[in-house]
Amino acid sequence: MDFVVAQFLTGLASASSLFLVASGLSIIFGVSRIVNFAHGSFYMLGAYLGWTFVTNLPYGHLGFWGGVLAATVAVGLIGVAIEIVLLRRIYAAPELFQLLATFGVVLVVQDLTLAIWGPQDLLGPRAPGLRGAVEILGQRFPRYELLLIVVGPVVLGLLWLLFHRTRWGTLVRAATQDREMVGALGVDQKLLFTSVFFLGACLAGLGGALQLPREPVTLAMDLSIIADAFVVVVVGGMGSIAGAYLAALLIAELQAFMLVAPPFTVLGIEIVLSKMTLIPSFIVMAVVLIVRPYGLLGRPMAHARAVTGMIEPVVRPAPRELKLVGLATLAVLLLAPLAAGDYGLIVLTEIVIFVLFAASLHFIMGPGGMVSFGHAAYFGLGAYGAALAVKHFAAPMSVALILAPLAAGLGGVLFGWFVVRLSGVYLAMLTLAFAQIVWSIAFQWVEVTGGDNGILGVWPAEWASNAYAFYYLALVLCVAGALLLRRIIYAPLGYALRAGRDSPLRAEAIGIPVARIQWAAFTCAALFAGLAGGLFAFSKGSVFPTYVSIPRSVDALMMVLLGGVQTISGPIVGAIVYAGLHEQLSRLTDYWRLILGLAIIVLVLAFPQGIAGAAQRWWYRGKGEVA
Amino acid sequence: MSSADLLAVEGIHTYYGRAHILADITLHVRRGEVVVLLGRNGAGKSTTMKTIMGLLRPAAGRIVFGGQDITGWAPYAIARAGLGYVPEDRRVFTDLTVMENLEVGRQPPRADAPQWTPERLFKIFPNLGEMRNRPGGRMSGGEQQMLTIARTLMGNPRAILLDEPSEGLAPVIVDQMADTILALKREGLTVILSEQNLHFATRVSDRAYIIEKGRIRYYGTMAELAANEAVRAQYLSV
Numbered sequence: 001m002d003f004v005v006a007q008f009l010t011g012l013a014s015a016s017s018l019f020l021v022a023s024g025l026s027i028i029f030g031v032s033r034i035v036n037f038a039h040g041s042f043y044m045l046g047a048y049l050g051w052t053f054v055t056n057l058p059y060g061h062l063g064f065w066g067g068v069l070a071a072t073v074a075v076g077l078i079g080v081a082i083e084i085v086l087l088r089r090i091y092a093a094p095e096l097f098q099l100l101a102t103f104g105v106v107l108v109v110q111d112l113t114l115a116i117w118g119p120q121d122l123l124g125p126r127a128p129g130l131r132g133a134v135e136i137l138g139q140r141f142p143r144y145e146l147l148l149i150v151v152g153p154v155v156l157g158l159l160w161l162l163f164h165r166t167r168w169g170t171l172v173r174a175a176t177q178d179r180e181m182v183g184a185l186g187v188d189q190k191l192l193f194t195s196v197f198f199l200g201a202c203l204a205g206l207g208g209a210l211q212l213p214r215e216p217v218t219l220a221m222d223l224s225i226i227a228d229a230f231v232v233v234v235v236g237g238m239g240s241i242a243g244a245y246l247a248a249l250l251i252a253e254l255q256a257f258m259l260v261a262p263p264f265t266v267l268g269i270e271i272v273l274s275k276m277t278l279i280p281s282f283i284v285m286a287v288v289l290i291v292r293p294y295g296l297l298g299r300p301m302a303h304a305r306a307v308t309g310m311i312e313p314v315v316r317p318a319p320r321e322l323k324l325v326g327l328a329t330l331a332v333l334l335l336a337p338l339a340a341g342d343y344g345l346i347v348l349t350e351i352v353i354f355v356l357f358a359a360s361l362h363f364i365m366g367p368g369g370m371v372s373f374g375h376a377a378y379f380g381l382g383a384y385g386a387a388l389a390v391k392h393f394a395a396p397m398s399v400a401l402i403l404a405p406l407a408a409g410l411g412g413v414l415f416g417w418f419v420v421r422l423s424g425v426y427l428a429m430l431t432l433a434f435a436q437i438v439w440s441i442a443f444q445w446v447e448v449t450g451g452d453n454g455i456l457g458v459w460p461a462e463w464a465s466n467a468y469a470f471y472y473l474a475l476v477l478c479v480a481g482a483l484l485l486r487r488i489i490y491a492p493l494g495y496a497l498r499a500g501r502d503s504p505l506r507a508e509a510i511g512i513p514v515a516r517i518q519w520a521a522f523t524c525a526a527l528f529a530g531l532a533g534g535l536f537a538f539s540k541g542s543v544f545p546t547y548v549s550i551p552r553s554v555d556a557l558m559m560v561l562l563g564g565v566q567t568i569s570g571p572i573v574g575a576i577v578y579a580g581l582h583e584q585l586s587r588l589t590d591y592w593r594l595i596l597g598l599a600i601i602v603l604v605l606a607f608p609q610g611i612a613g614a615a616q617r618w619w620y621r622g623k624g625e626v627a
Numbered sequence: 628m629s630s631a632d633l634l635a636v637e638g639i640h641t642y643y644g645r646a647h648i649l650a651d652i653t654l655h656v657r658r659g660e661v662v663v664l665l666g667r668n669g670a671g672k673s674t675t676m677k678t679i680m681g682l683l684r685p686a687a688g689r690i691v692f693g694g695q696d697i698t699g700w701a702p703y704a705i706a707r708a709g710l711g712y713v714p715e716d717r718r719v720f721t722d723l724t725v726m727e728n729l730e731v732g733r734q735p736p737r738a739d740a741p742q743w744t745p746e747r748l749f750k751i752f753p754n755l756g757e758m759r760n761r762p763g764g765r766m767s768g769g770e771q772q773m774l775t776i777a778r779t780l781m782g783n784p785r786a787i788l789l790d791e792p793s794e795g796l797a798p799v800i801v802d803q804m805a806d807t808i809l810a811l812k813r814e815g816l817t818v819i820l821s822e823q824n825l826h827f828a829t830r831v832s833d834r835a836y837i838i839e840k841g842r843i844r845y846y847g848t849m850a851e852l853a854a855n856e857a858v859r860a861q862y863l864s865v
Contacts, residue, residue: 167730167733170723170727170730170731171731173720173722173723173727174720174723174727174728174731176722177720177721177722177723178718178720180682180702181714181718181720182731183701183702183703183706184680184682184702184703184706184712184714185703185706185712185731185732185734185778185779185782186703186706186707186732186734186782187703187731188701188703189703
């Protein structure tokens with residue numbers, strides 16, 4: 001019993017940190033409708049800056065509390081700078097471009113942090129006066145944790161006062177609902193948004209700085225916290241601060257108790273909960289989203305009114321010139337091996353596989369209108385499906401390449417059933433949750449998947465072991481897959497899918513079972529992503545959990561978005577540009593993330609419709625047609 | 628433009644994407660007038676109002692308010708210049724109480740416009756005074772319409788754009804709305820409203836512009852319009 005209390009208290013302390021980050025994310029999302037991927041970076045910067053301010057300033061230092069405060073404000077100011085330089089220019093851009101831009105910030109911050117603080121983990125200082133432990137019901141409990149327990153509710157209370165007892169808070173709540181109207185009433189939105197960003201970034205920075213005595217400062221803090229923070233915000237309800245606290249509590253307690261749960265056996269399989277701490281939060285999220293689609297305390301989101309209404313352009317058959325360009329590209333890809341060296345061939349194979357991966361994501365995002373944050377799940381299921389078949393059943397490549405899409409397709413059937421019940425940001429978050437579940441299994445179920453070490457020795461069959469042969473195999477399968485997806489867009493399924501995207505109610509009213517169509521499309525996309533994953537496994541000879549990780553999902557999003565969501569050639573252009581860029585950069589410099597991040601930011605600012613989208617507009621404008 | 632004009636809209640053209648919605652709209656409104664923009668659904672009334680308010684950017688033409696060229700200004704700057712906007716779909720902040728909704732609209736008083744406080748507004752809108760802490764989402768359509776007008780008045784505007792104030796309201800409430808507009812006119816407020824309801828418009832307005840398919844087809848005093856059966860039959864009868 002005493003032990004339960006101690007564990008409960010630990011959960012409370014963790015909930016506070018999680019809440020600080022999640023509440024900032026939630027507040028920023030509420031007003032600006034931006035899902036700020038860089039929020040984890042703010043948290044990480046808070047920890048690094050805190051470390052510097054508390055212990056390592058060149059001339060003396062600020063002490064623990066002074067350092068924490070300075071780090072909080074500094075992160076707030078960094079947030080303001082990012083808002084003014086970058087986000088302010090893209091508030092009218094489609095949601096996902098904003099996401100893309102903030103992910104660019106994540107990459108830049110990662111490399112800047114690496115450059116400034118180096119790759120080693122840093123050990124934080126203890127808080128003065130809060131060293132050591134107190135005894136609670138016979139259990140020793142760190143004093144500092146007690147402080148953290150208090151911080152969460154105190155910040156919650158202060159935020160409540162701020163939002164309900166000040167004019168600024170009233171304006172923020174009004175803008176969360178209808179920011180255009182707030183502007184028409186004489187409120188300068190720019191100033192409001194910037195100040196909201198400052199507050200949100202400060203909260204993340206405070207969360208990071210307060211972690212100093214609890215855990216070492218590392219370069220992996222950003223993406224690990226952002227996944228949890230997304231879950232908390234979604235479970236609590238987007239924009240609901242009390243909901244965020246409740247959700248943080250739920251998830252932190254769950255994790256705290258799972259760490260100490262004894263193993264048990266279900267259907268002959270031993271379940272070791274303490275080794276699966278990553279999975280439950282995502283299962284909680286999936287369950288909550290199905291039972292309460294808008295989160296525990298959330299409400300259906302008012303459509304954030306933007307000044308410019310974006311209308312999806314009509315998907316039209318490719319003009320003859322574009323078909324010629326397509327044929328020329330194919331010809332280049334067919335002949336390329338003649339000129340490319342061994343290394344070039346590997347890069348080309350990878351690009352061809354990514355074209356199919358991107359095309360499969362585009363299929364549900366563009367015509368389907370379903371934005372998946374977790375498309376790597378199906379890529380990974382395909383890769384692991386193929387690798388496990390080879391490793392555990394000694395399957396030949398041909399069989400494994402059939403199993404790969406089937407494994408991913410099964411995942412698509414299962415996850416898709418839940419996913420199509422939601423829409424918009426919630427749908428995106430649910431796909432992220434499912435991808436994280438797959439990732440957790442790949443990472444934590446070491447006996448089967450090899451965990452972090454992955455599965456090695458997934459080599460192609462004899463006849464395809466030559467790099468040229470494998471390249472042509474990949475080219476044939478991927479081009480066929482991409483063309484098939486393209487064909488479906490113009491088939492009745494594709495029309496029904498687009499009708500469901502543009503107006504679900506009207507589509508239902510003319511007899512289209514929208515959810516079922518979306519489910520079918522989702523499964524279809526998963527199948528092709530799985531094929532890409534299977535091919536990728538054989539091209540590398542191995543699989544790793546990184547194939548299912550958030551960055552891999554983001555890779556796919558980047559390719560689709562860079563190419564332009566509403567153009568069919570988009571994913572192809574995007575995959576070639578992105579994979580090429582990625583490959584070249586990582587060869588040229590250790591700081592490739594920095595350059596890639598900056599490139600992404602510049603591309604988003606320059607081409608808010610994507611590269612292919614911009615080319616399409618330019619093309620039709622030249623022709624004097626309505627684009 | 629004559630120097631007596633508070634608002635002058637001169638030859639504006641507005642597009643939605645490639646669709647040409649407003650063509651060469653010109654309006655002149657003098658201080659203290661109530662001017663109505665009459666037209667059927669989809670004629671371009673709301674687009675005209677949104678363009679004046681800066682919510683849409685005109686491709687050509689200019690908008691002058693109080694002697695300042697406000698073309699291309701951000702909506703908040705136009706509101707601060709003393710032009711209030713009451714949208715047709717009300718857009719009260721449903722999560723905020725009546726008092727909080729009013730607070731969002733509050734701006735510093737200006738010398739050349741009527742000055743409002745919540746207490747003064749509750750004299751004109753007595754219903755609102757009885758539900759100060761009720762969230763906007765739990766009010767009837769008529770109460771919400773009154774709240775949006777009151778909220779805009781909290782900015783102490785010199786003129787307000789009132790987009791279809793009678794739309795979707797019960798006849799009794801429409802009558803109240805007419806009284807309210809006349810009361811505001813007596814306060815010295817300039818009102819530009821859009822309407823489909825000719826009877827309502829005739830009760831409150833001094834002059835009318837008739838808009839159809841994005842063009843001004845007729846303008847004159849309400850008396851002239853009342854005498855011109857041909858124009859009414861052509862543009863306003865259903």
